[in-house]
Amino acid sequence: MHFSKSDRLSVGPLRESDTLALGMSVKTHRDHAEKIRKYYRELHRAWGAQHWWPAETEFEVIVGAYLTQNTSWSNVELALANLRQAGMLNVDGIRRVTQLRLERLIRPSGYFRQKAARLKTFVAFLDSRYEGSLKRLFAEPTEKVREELLSLNGVGPETADSILLYAGNHPVFVVDAYTRRILDRHHIMPAKTDYKEIRRFFESALKRVAEDLESGPPTEFVPLESGIRGAAHPPSAMSTAHRTALVQVYNEMHGLIVGVGKNHCRKSKTLCDTCPLQKFLPAK
Numbered sequence: 624m625h626f627s628k629s630d631r632l633s634v635g636p637l638r639e640s641d642t643l644a645l646g647m648s649v650k651t652h653r654d655h656a657e658k659i660r661k662y663y664r665e666l667h668r669a670w671g672a673q674h675w676w677p678a679e680t681e682f683e684v685i686v687g688a689y690l691t692q693n694t695s696w697s698n699v700e701l702a703l704a705n706l707r708q709a710g711m712l713n714v715d716g717i718r719r720v721t722q723l724r725l726e727r728l729i730r731p732s733g734y735f736r737q738k739a740a741r742l743k744t745f746v747a748f749l750d751s752r753y754e755g756s757l758k759r760l761f762a763e764p765t766e767k768v769r770e771e772l773l774s775l776n777g778v779g780p781e782t783a784d785s786i787l788l789y790a791g792n793h794p795v796f797v798v799d800a801y802t803r804r805i806l807d808r809h810h811i812m813p814a815k816t817d818y819k820e821i822r823r824f825f826e827s828a829l830k831r832v833a834e835d836l837e838s839g840p841p842t843e844f845v846p847l848e849s850g851i852r853g854a855a856h857p858p859s860a861m862s863t864a865h866r867t868a869l870v871q872v873y874n875e876m877h878g879l880i881v882g883v884g885k886n887h888c889r890k891s892k893t894l895c896d897t898c899p900l901q902k903f904l905p906a907k
Contacts, residue, residue, distance in 0.1 A: 722743060790861075
C-alpha cells in the first residue's frame with residue numbers, strides 16, 4: 624500500500640464541547656482514545672491488512688453499500704456476481720437495465736425491490752448533478768457529498784460514510800452495529816450514542832495512528848494460533864488502491880472491528896477468550 628503525505632488530516636484538536644457531548648471528562652476522553660489506538664495496533668498485529676472493501680471499481684463499492692443493508696455479505700456477493708455476469712455492474716448498466724430485471728439480478732440480497740429502486744435513484748442523482756461521473760462527485764468536499772447522499776432514499780449515515788470512505792477515499796470513519804456493541808461492552812460509550820459523536824470520537828482517536836504510520840515502520844503481523852484473520856478478504860483493485868494514511872487507517876479499523884464482531888463479539892454467544900481484545904475488557 625502506498626500512502627501520500629498530502630492527507631487531509633482534518634480532525635481538529637480535542638475540544639471540551641466534544642467531550643461534554645459524549646458525557647465524558649477531557650481525561651476520560653483521552654484515556655478512551657488511547658484505548659482505541661491500542662485496539663487498532665493489537666488487531667492489526669494479530670490479523671494484518673483486511674482488504675476491505677472487496678471490490679474492483681468505485682461503483683461496485685457503492686452497489687455493495689446499498690445491497691449489504693439488512694443482509695449478510697455472502698448474499699451480497701451472489702447479487703454482485705449476477706450483476707457482473709450480466710454486464711450491469713457499472714453506472715451505464717444500472718441506467719439501462721429495467722427495474723424488473725434489476726430486481727431479479729439482485730434478489731439474493733433481499734429487499735430486492737427497494738434496493739433496485741434505490742440503485743436507480745442513485746444513478747439518476749449522479750446523472751442530474753454530476754453528469755454520471757463518480758470522479759466529479761468525489762471531488763466535492765466531504766460534507767457536501769455526505770449531505771447529498773443522505774438526501775437520497777435509502778441512504779443513512781452508515782451507507783453514506785461507506786460510500787465516502789471506500790469508494791471516494793474521503794477521510795471519514797464508518798460506524799456500524801459491531802462498533803456500537805464493542806464500545807458498549809468495553810464500557811467506552813453506550814451503544815445508543817449518536818452516530819456522529821461516535822464517528823468524531825474515532826476520527827479524533829485514530830489521527831495519531833495515521834501520523835505514526837506515515838513516519839514509522841509498518842506494524843508487524845503475527846498470526847494467531849486460531850488462524851482467524853478477522854474480516855480479511857483477498858486483495859482487490861479497490862482494497863489495494865492508492866490512498867492517504869488517514870483513509871487507510873479508517874479503512875483498516877472498520878474492517879478489523881467487523882472481524883471482532885463476526886468472530887468474537889457476537890450479539891448473543893460471545894467468544895471473548897480467543898479475541899485479541901480480551902485483555903482490554905473491563906473487570907466484571
